[in-house]
Amino acid sequence: MSRPLRIQYPGAVYHVSCRGNERKAIFRD
Numbered sequence: 001m002s003r004p005l006r007i008q009y010p011g012a013v014y015h016v017s018c019r020g021n022e023r024k025a026i027f028r029d
Contacts, residue, residue: 006014020026
C-alpha cells in the first residue's frame with residue numbers, strides 16, 4: 001500500500017525522515 005500524495009503549497013513545513021541501515025545517517029550537514 002503506497003502513501004497518499006503530499007499536498008504541497010508555498011510556505012509549507014514538512015517533516016523529513018532520512019535514515020540509512022541501522023538508523024545511521026545517510027548524509028552530513
